[in-house]
Amino acid sequence: xxxxxxxxxxxxxxxxxxxxxxxxxxxxxxxxxxxxxxxxxxxxxxxxxxxxxxxxxxxxxxxxxxxxxxxxxxxxxxxxxxxxxxxxxxxxxxxxxxxxxxxxxxxxxxxxxxxxxxxxxxxxxxxxxxxxxxxxxxxxxxxxxxxxxxxxxxxxxxxxxxxxxxxxxxxxxxxxxxxxxxxxxxxxxxxxxxxxxxxxxxxxxxxxxxxxxxxxxxxxxxxxxxxxxxxxxxxxxxxxxxxxxxxxxxxxxxxxxxxxxxxxxxxxxxxxxxxxxxxxxxxxxxxxxxxxxxxxxxxxxxxxxxxxxxxxxxxxxxxxxxxxxxxxxxxxxxxxxxxxxxxxxxxxxxxxxxxxxxxxxxxxxxxxxxxxxxxxxxxxxxxxxxxxxxxxxxxxxxxxxxxxxxxxxxxxxxxxxxxxxxxxxxxxxxxxxxxxxxxxxxxxxxxxxxxxxxxxxxxxxxxxxxxxxx
Amino acid sequence: xxxxxxxxxxxxxxxxxxxxxxxxxxxxxxxxxxxxxxxxxxxxxxxxxxxxxxxxxxxxxxxxxxxxxxxxxxxxxxxxxxxxxxxxxxxxxxxxxxxxxxxxxxxxxxxxxxxxxxxxxxxxxxxxxxxxxxxxxxxxxxxxxxxxxxxxxxxxxxxxxxxxxxxxxxxxxxxxxxxxxxxxxxxxxxxxxxxxxxxxxxxxxxxxxxxxxxxxxxxxxxxxxxxxxxxxxxxxxxxxxxxxxxxxxxxxxxxxxxxxxxxxxxxxxxxxxxxxxxxxxxxxxxxxxxxxxxxxxxxxxxxxxxxxxxxxxxxxxxxxxxxxxxxxxxxxxxxxxxxxxxxxxxxxxxxxxxxxxxxxxxxxxxxxxxxxxxxxxxxxxxxxxxxxxxxxxxxxxxxxxxxxxxxxxxxxxxxxxxxxxxxxxxxxxxxxxxxxxxxxx
Numbered sequence: 001x002x003x004x005x006x007x008x009x010x011x012x013x014x015x016x017x018x019x020x021x022x023x024x025x026x027x028x029x030x031x032x033x034x035x036x037x038x039x040x041x042x043x044x045x046x047x048x049x050x051x052x053x054x055x056x057x058x059x060x061x062x063x064x065x066x067x068x069x070x071x072x073x074x075x076x077x078x079x080x081x082x083x084x085x086x087x088x089x090x091x092x093x094x095x096x097x098x099x100x101x102x103x104x105x106x107x108x109x110x111x112x113x114x115x116x117x118x119x120x121x122x123x124x125x126x127x128x129x130x131x132x133x134x135x136x137x138x139x140x141x142x143x144x145x146x147x148x149x150x151x152x153x154x155x156x157x158x159x160x161x162x163x164x165x166x167x168x169x170x171x172x173x174x175x176x177x178x179x180x181x182x183x184x185x186x187x188x189x190x191x192x193x194x195x196x197x198x199x200x201x202x203x204x205x206x207x208x209x210x211x212x213x214x215x216x217x218x219x220x221x222x223x224x225x226x227x228x229x230x231x232x233x234x235x236x237x238x239x240x241x242x243x244x245x246x247x248x249x250x251x252x253x254x255x256x257x258x259x260x261x262x263x264x265x266x267x268x269x270x271x272x273x274x275x276x277x278x279x280x281x282x283x284x285x286x287x288x289x290x291x292x293x294x295x296x297x298x299x300x301x302x303x304x305x306x307x308x309x310x311x312x313x314x315x316x317x318x319x320x321x322x323x324x325x326x327x328x329x330x331x332x333x334x335x336x337x338x339x340x341x342x343x344x345x346x347x348x349x350x351x352x353x354x355x356x357x358x359x360x361x362x363x364x365x366x367x368x369x370x371x372x373x374x375x376x377x378x379x380x381x382x383x384x385x386x387x388x389x390x391x392x393x394x395x396x397x398x399x400x401x402x403x404x405x406x407x408x409x410x411x412x413x414x415x416x417x418x419x420x421x422x423x424x425x426x427x428x429x430x431x432x433x434x435x436x437x438x439x440x441x442x443x444x445x446x447x448x449x450x451x452x453x454x455x456x457x458x459x460x461x462x463x464x465x466x467x468x469x470x
Numbered sequence: 471x472x473x474x475x476x477x478x479x480x481x482x483x484x485x486x487x488x489x490x491x492x493x494x495x496x497x498x499x500x501x502x503x504x505x506x507x508x509x510x511x512x513x514x515x516x517x518x519x520x521x522x523x524x525x526x527x528x529x530x531x532x533x534x535x536x537x538x539x540x541x542x543x544x545x546x547x548x549x550x551x552x553x554x555x556x557x558x559x560x561x562x563x564x565x566x567x568x569x570x571x572x573x574x575x576x577x578x579x580x581x582x583x584x585x586x587x588x589x590x591x592x593x594x595x596x597x598x599x600x601x602x603x604x605x606x607x608x609x610x611x612x613x614x615x616x617x618x619x620x621x622x623x624x625x626x627x628x629x630x631x632x633x634x635x636x637x638x639x640x641x642x643x644x645x646x647x648x649x650x651x652x653x654x655x656x657x658x659x660x661x662x663x664x665x666x667x668x669x670x671x672x673x674x675x676x677x678x679x680x681x682x683x684x685x686x687x688x689x690x691x692x693x694x695x696x697x698x699x700x701x702x703x704x705x706x707x708x709x710x711x712x713x714x715x716x717x718x719x720x721x722x723x724x725x726x727x728x729x730x731x732x733x734x735x736x737x738x739x740x741x742x743x744x745x746x747x748x749x750x751x752x753x754x755x756x757x758x759x760x761x762x763x764x765x766x767x768x769x770x771x772x773x774x775x776x777x778x779x780x781x782x783x784x785x786x787x788x789x790x791x792x793x794x795x796x797x798x799x800x801x802x803x804x805x806x807x808x809x810x811x812x813x814x815x816x817x818x819x820x821x822x823x824x825x826x827x828x829x830x831x832x833x834x835x836x837x838x839x840x841x842x843x844x845x846x847x848x849x850x851x852x853x854x855x856x857x858x859x860x861x862x863x864x865x866x867x868x869x870x871x872x873x874x875x876x877x878x879x880x881x882x883x884x885x886x887x888x889x890x891x892x893x894x895x896x897x898x899x900x901x902x903x904x905x906x907x908x909x910x911x
Contacts, residue, residue: 022540023535023536023538023540024517024526024535024538024541024543024544025516025517025540027517027525027526027529027534027535028516028517028519028521028522028525028526029516030525031498031525032498033497033498033499033500035497035498072500073498073500073516074499074500092513092514092515093513114504135499135500135501137501137504138500138501138503138504261559263561264559264561325501325559326559327497327499327559328497328499328501328558328559328560329559329560331495331496331559331560331561332495332559332560332561335491335494335495336497337497337560385494387494
């Protein structure tokens with residue numbers, strides 16, 4: 001609850017035009033892209049600089065008001081849903097690209113900057129920022145940092161964490177700290193930079209970031225391998241990696257996903273095959289050509305029906321754009337689309353795909369699968385209807401089984417979307433009691449009043465583990 | 471102000487009438503956000519985005535919030551450009567949701583007397599009656615020709631109007647005389663062999679204020695090999711009604727048009743105004759609850775085609791030599807033509823076929839110009855913001871001519887040119903007028 005005097009304090013920090021507690025404004029910030037999560041904040045606030053963020057946090061700390069930092073709300077773990085009310089903190093006014101340093105190959109940005117705007121700006125200078133979450137046209141860098149977002153290029157280049165080298169953070173007591181810097185090497189104490197990335201807004205508020213850039217690869221080529229057999233596609237992934245080729249992108253889409261994506265994108269994707277792999281390699285021309293040829297051969301050996309290389313850059317871009325829409329396009333099938341983020345070691349992809357299909361039929365639910373097969377990060381997506389309570393129960397059971405299967409294969413409950421509210425009950429399955437205890441101790445040290453994005457990562461109760469035989 | 475009683479009535483109708491499946495189809499991915507002009511121009515305000523508006527409609531439907539002024543504000547600030555629809559991977563029919571919501575709100579509000587009078591005059595008194603449209607236009611003609619305009623401009627009375635309206639007065643086209651408007655043929659032969667028989671949707675504004683453009687369109691059709699009928703009993707398309715929460719009025723007009731166009735056996739029904747076209751092509755949705763009409767509406771919409779599409783189909787640009795003095799041309803998409811009728815390539819093909827012109831694409835040509843029916847009058851602040859961005863993009867192409875495909879866009883672009891004082895070097899024209907000029911007809 002924000003009392004009148006507290007509201008006055010907040011207004012004096014940001015001014016009336018940057019504070020809104022109307023019903024409409026609270027409602028439109030009561031959700032993110034995660035189905036099933038909605039909760040009203042008490043107000044929405046838009047600070048204009050780090051000092052204002054610090055002042056806001058001090059007020060919230062004193063009056064124990066929850067703060068939820070929010071980018072564009074595209075996350076899929078309930079990470080920015082204000083579960084316990086309080087303030088939703090927006091970065092619309094802190095969205096500048098402060099600097100591209102071509103000598104040190106870094107970019108310094110404010111959290112509200114749209115990911116694609118950063119990518120376009122650095123590419124214009126012949127540089128490359130690899131993290132490319134599917135939502136990059138809308139998502140903000142701050143959101144990417146908080147959720148440690150991945151993307152299609154994750155297999156070769158890693159995720160957001162691998163490119164954040166320095167941060168300015170407002171801690172839950174209002175202190176402003178700087179971690180890392182424009183440094184290739186820095187081992188001064190604990191690595192707070194890496195700790196903050198992916199902390200889902202539970203440890204502090206990122207107000208500025210220094211990102212590492214790399215030179216743009218010389219060439220990029222994209223191909224599509226088609227399969228009549230799901231297993232064969234999954235086997236190809238394992239075999240490509242075991243042949244010591246690391247492509248930029250190695251994406252998997254099953255038939256139902258292909259059908260809806262084609263229905264939306266209309267780029268001529270095949271809809272009569274069981275699965276496709278979208279493969280991309282970049283680097284020096286000779287290397288790219290050699291790798292593409294070897295990967296094409298491997299796919300054909302593994303019974304791909306055909307392998308086609310995109311002829312033009314526009315064709316390649318269309319394929320990748322289409323893939324990025326997969327999740328939303330699946331919403332065409334039924335009103336509710338619940339996407340999961342189970343991840344296994346790359347060698348276990350085929351087993352995991354099989355397990356997902358068995359689990360779906362066991363619980364009689366409709367699950368489509370697509371995802372970053374190359375890095376073991378799959379997105380089994382359930383197509384359902386939230387109004388059908390009976391089915392929703394089965395969906396929940398199926399997802400529990402899927403997490404269990406992933407963990408049994410040496411995997412994890414989330415590869416890139418974060419734990420948020422959605423997967424908090426499962427965190428213990430991955431970390432065990434001791435692991436959760438270590439993490440809560442960190443949370444307690446940073447945020448003793450539990451005002452920073454409360455209700456996320458740590459659940460009140462863990463789910464009971466069901467042992468699945470797969 | 472909305473009274474408690476009005477709010478209750480609105481809320482209960484939302485619960486009853488809003489399409490729940492469609493509301494649920496929005497999975498809040500946010501892919502629409504970077505395409506929404508009001509979201510962008512408002513400094514990324516979620517309540518002025520499609521995702522936010524759908525969330526509000528759903529929250530009212532679910533009884534989570536009341537339909538208060540802020541909800542209404544959010545919905546009324548939407549341009550209805552529907553740029554969010556083609557980019558929505560889930561395929562949410564946002565335009566239909568918006569229309570329904572606006573209809574519910576307006577039908578349950580007891581408008582103030584002046585608002586009520588104006589709405590009644592416009593929606594029932596003026597637009598549905600072509601005769602009155604002609605009278606209204608000839609009044610404007612009288613103003614322009616009688617010397618009144620000269621006096622008004624000289625004496626500065628116009629400065630009493632808000633800025634953009636005073637500017638609007640300057641850019642209104644020189645309208646035809648009443649007798650010209652009345653001399654509308656009903657049948658026109660094809661020039662050369664008959665390839666298609668078409669019916670022409672003449673529109674209400676297009677057939678009065680923009681009569682010249684209609685004439686140009688007919689000439690182009692004849693030259694492309696079309697035999698043309700112009701059904702006399704046709705009416706206004708109803709778009710203005712539909713977008714302003716007057717669904718019943720829109721339905722009446724739709725039925726009149728369907729009947730009028732059923733009279734002749736034709737291959738296509740041709741439009742030359744993106745805004746009308748988009749509303750006409752949605753007649754099947756508008757009449758979905760009336761089974762007998764629904765069938766007829768589908769037959770009607772299946773025949774609908776924009777002028778640029780049929781010209782390209784009949785290879786007009788290949789068969790006719792199109793030539794203009796050397797100049798730079800850019801195209802401003804009509805939102806409805808692009809986002810609803812799915813026409814964006816055909817006009818570009820036609821323009822690029824004209825010898826002598828250098829076609830330059832402007833940045834975000836597909837973003838709304840801010841005209842949006844009467845939006846530029848009722849929501850002038852947002853409209854002018856959107857227009858300013860549009861003019862900046864136009865300027866950077868250094869175009870001599872901005873081509874449009876809808877009367878609203880045409881006027882708005884002329885307004886933009888006037889506001890930016892670019893009138894000496896840039897003009898806005900409708901694509902049909904430019905093609906007629908290029909074909910030296």
